Amino acid sequence: MPSTLDHVFAALADPTRRAILARLAEGEASVTELAEPFEMSLPAVSKHIKVLERAGLISRGRDAQFRPCRLEPEALKEAAGWLAFYRRFWGGSLDRLAAYLEDEEEAGP
Amino acid sequence: MPSTLDHVFAALADPTRRAILARLAEGEASVTELAEPFEMSLPAVSKHIKVLERAGLISRGRDAQFRPCRLEPEALKEAAGWLAFYRRFWGGSLDRLAAYLEDEEEAGP
DNA sequence: GCGGAACTTAACTGATAGGTTAAATATCTC
DNA sequence: GAGATATTTAACCTATCAGTTAAGTTCCGC
Incomplete structure (x- = not known):
C-alpha cells in the first residue's frame, strides 16, 4: 500500500x-x-x-x-511538512540533522 | 520539455x-x-x-x-515554494488568492 | 417520459517507470 | 597487466500512466 x-x-x-x-x-x-x-x-x-x-x-x-x-x-500539509523538514536541515548545518536522527533512533522512525 | x-x-x-x-x-x-x-x-x-x-x-x-x-x-526550493504559495492561500482566505491572480493577470503568468 | 447536459466507465493504445540479470566500463591494488 | 571493487549500460519484462473514442449513467427541464 x-x-x-x-x-x-x-x-x-x-x-x-x-x-x-x-x-x-x-x-x-x-x-x-x-x-x-x-x-x-x-x-x-x-x-x-x-x-x-x-x-x-x-x-x-x-x-x-x-x-x-x-x-x-x-x-498538502503532509507534503509541505516533509519538504520543510528536510529543507530546514539541508539549508543549514547537516550535523544538526545527524544529531536529530540519532536522538530519534531510540523512539523509532 | x-x-x-x-x-x-x-x-x-x-x-x-x-x-x-x-x-x-x-x-x-x-x-x-x-x-x-x-x-x-x-x-x-x-x-x-x-x-x-x-x-x-x-x-x-x-x-x-x-x-x-x-x-x-x-x-527543493522550487517545490517548497510552490507548495508554500498555495498553502498560504488554501489555509486562509481564498478571496486573497482570487485578488492576487487578478492583479497578476496583466503582468502575465 | 424524452432530450440533453454533465460526467463516468470501458476498451484500447503508446510511452514511461521500476524492476530484473548479464555484460561492459573505470579505477584502485598488487 | 591481472584481479577486485564500484558503478553504469543494455536488453528485457510487467505494470501503470496519460491520452483517445465510444458507450453508459444520472439528473434536470419541459
Missing part, C-alpha cells in the same frame, strides 16, 4: 493537475469548468481529477448533474 | 528515493552505501539516483571508483 505521500507527490508531478489545483484555489468548480482551459478530452480531465481525489488533494460534492470539486488543504 | 517542478515532484513520489534523500541528509554517500538498506539490485538503485540527479535534487562527484552523491537543496 503506497503512502499518501507517494500519491500526493505523484499527483503534483503533472502540470495539468497543478493547473487544476491552481484553478480550484479560486473556488469550487465543476469538471467541465476545470476542463475548459485544456486541449484534452473530458474523460482525460476526469481521470486527472480522480488522481487528485485519490491523493486527498480535492474532494467532491454533488449538485444535480454537477460534481463540484474543492480543495482539501490537509493533504 | 517538462518543467523541473515535474521532475522534482515525480522524484519525490517514490519512497525509495525519499529514503535516499533522507540518508544523504546525513552526509555524502556512495551508490553502494545508498543501496545497502534496500532489497533491490544495485542497478535499480543506480536508476533511482539518476532520477534524483535529473531532478537536480542531488549531484555527484568522483572519488576513485566511487561516485559520491550529495544533496542539492536548491531544487
